[in-house]
Amino acid sequence: MGLSAAALLWGLPGLLLTIALHPALSPCPAQASVPAHRDYCVLGAGPAGLQMAYFLQRAGRDYAVFERAPRPGSFFTRYPRHRKLISINKRYTGKANAEFNLRHDWNSLLSHDPRLLFRHYSNAYFPDAGDMVRYLGDFADRLGLHVLYNTTIAHVTLNKDQRAWNGHYFILTDQKGQAYQCSVLLVATGLSVPNQVDFPGSEYLDGYESVSVDPEDFVGQNVLILGRGNSAFETAENILGVTNFIHMLSRSRVRLSWATHYVGDLRAINNGLLDTYQLKSLDGLLESDLTDLAIVKDLEGKFHVTLKFLLEEGNRSADAVPLPQDDNDNFALRVGYDRVIRCLGWNFDFSIFSKSLRLSAGGELSKKYPLVKASYESKGSRGLFVLGTASHSVDYRKSAGGFIHGFRYTVRAVHRLLEQRHHGVTWPSTKHPITQLASAIIRRVNEASGLYQMFSVLADVVLLEEAGGEVPPCRLASAAAHGHPPHRGRFPDGLDGPGGAHSAPEALPGELLRHRSPELLCRVLFPIRPNTPEAATLLPAGVPENTGARGN
Numbered sequence: 001m002g003l004s005a006a007a008l009l010w011g012l013p014g015l016l017l018t019i020a021l022h023p024a025l026s027p028c029p030a031q032a033s034v035p036a037h038r039d040y041c042v043l044g045a046g047p048a049g050l051q052m053a054y055f056l057q058r059a060g061r062d063y064a065v066f067e068r069a070p071r072p073g074s075f076f077t078r079y080p081r082h083r084k085l086i087s088i089n090k091r092y093t094g095k096a097n098a099e100f101n102l103r104h105d106w107n108s109l110l111s112h113d114p115r116l117l118f119r120h121y122s123n124a125y126f127p128d129a130g131d132m133v134r135y136l137g138d139f140a141d142r143l144g145l146h147v148l149y150n151t152t153i154a155h156v157t158l159n160k161d162q163r164a165w166n167g168h169y170f171i172l173t174d175q176k177g178q179a180y181q182c183s184v185l186l187v188a189t190g191l192s193v194p195n196q197v198d199f200p201g202s203e204y205l206d207g208y209e210s211v212s213v214d215p216e217d218f219v220g221q222n223v224l225i226l227g228r229g230n231s232a233f234e235t236a237e238n239i240l241g242v243t244n245f246i247h248m249l250s251r252s253r254v255r256l257s258w259a260t261h262y263v264g265d266l267r268a269i270n271n272g273l274l275d276t277y278q279l280k281s282l283d284g285l286l287e288s289d290l291t292d293l294a295i296v297k298d299l300e301g302k303f304h305v306t307l308k309f310l311l312e313e314g315n316r317s318a319d320a321v322p323l324p325q326d327d328n329d330n331f332a333l334r335v336g337y338d339r340v341i342r343c344l345g346w347n348f349d350f351s352i353f354s355k356s357l358r359l360s361a362g363g364e365l366s367k368k369y370p371l372v373k374a375s376y377e378s379k380g381s382r383g384l385f386v387l388g389t390a391s392h393s394v395d396y397r398k399s400a401g402g403f404i405h406g407f408r409y410t411v412r413a414v415h416r417l418l419e420q421r422h423h424g425v426t427w428p429s430t431k432h433p434i435t436q437l438a439s440a441i442i443r444r445v446n447e448a449s450g451l452y453q454m455f456s457v458l459a460d461v462v463l464l465e466e467a468g469g470e471v472p473p474c475r476l477a478s479a480a481a482h483g484h485p486p487h488r489g490r491f492p493d494g495l496d497g498p499g500g501a502h503s504a505p506e507a508l509p510g511e512l513l514r515h516r517s518p519e520l521l522c523r524v525l526f527p528i529r530p531n532t533p534e535a536a537t538l539l540p541a542g543v544p545e546n547t548g549a550r551g552n
Ligand SMILES: *[C@@H]1O[C@H](CO)[C@@H](O)[C@H](O)[C@H]1NC(C)=O
Pocket: 069, 070, 149, 150
């Protein structure tokens, strides 16, 4: 009885979906327009989408992942163009502790299956992108994740409905016109639109996404590369040995990740050009605001870089290109280039989201990302979450949220948030006697990977239980009092999330950390009770070295 009832519940949406996927086979065409319902819809079967699918599957939730390509991880089938990932694959640490080892594994997704660790997929420290594609394919297949491949979601809109969890359903329409109704929408589409800067002559540019990767095509050429990120340097590295010279032009100075501690800055593996430049070869780095530029083609077909305002004064098609002058008349861009290559990064694809979703771009520094709260929920529509690379606005240039080794933990935090909000599942935590609290905290400091990668974003929270049941006065306790009562005396294990079990306002740790005052931070991490020397002595041991203070 119980079994067949369950089968009916599970079978029905599955059946609808099957009919929906084959509208041509459906005897009655009207049926094709009945939206299939899913509680959770995930857009994109890249690393973030698959990571969320894993957690939804383990929790037994009703979900589907929509992927336009025939297999997972399609971004990695083409990018990076030169095929070498810059995420490290550290196979040996000398330690058997799986959690600790994840601190140094930048490619694996989280799962219970030790076979699904990236170390089994490549021996290379900087692995080939093809191995990532193979890994993601296995991750989806072995775990039996529900991915609808070859399904391009062309349009997403919002339908107000009182019965919906969030007051509205998300309606997704695929390339065949089939609609899907979703209670929660998890957008994991990454950044997929090449960033283009518009200026006179920008039509002459080769884009990173399509430029040749065969060094033979650059023999004896003068090359200008626009951009100063890893894709720009990766492109330069590939042709360094065959070109006459390479110039790189960007708005601001190159930032080296070994100086900034930000993994998205220029990594040593790509900095060959910098090396030769510093050693006085012909290669060079130039700085200018790209929006002021103009590129002019001379009669020999060579490209010259000049400034937009000079063109307006002169004759654009003339052979004599007006060039900027400086005091010493040694303007570096006097030479002509055979090619100009644009390597300016990527933007989020806003085009499929209807205005009703109010999904907007972030501010000046994060306009390539959709605007989200510290909980990764869209500021515009409740129930829409952004995961993965596209969620990096939360910690842009600070932490690792734009990269697999960071967002696998923020995806987990969003999932825990959803479990709490929609299914009443409290955030996982462990309870320790007060005498063992110090060692529990030290263990977390020494081992926890989520906190290590997502420093200044994710946090553990300790709630102390007094004999009389009184929680010490700190902001966490008072915030928690608005919603769910704190589970006193619990040490939440892996409570590394925006919000956490005990806080109604999801944005709590992010919020607190943003207006961080050392005192407040300490009280959140370790609410200190007066006259409790054990707790007070913990602070210098753990906090400044291994949490928020690192890398900021
Ligand atoms: C997706 O499309 C490809 C090529 O068009 C095809 O080979 C593959 O079988 C399709 N996959 C699914 C799951 O429909």
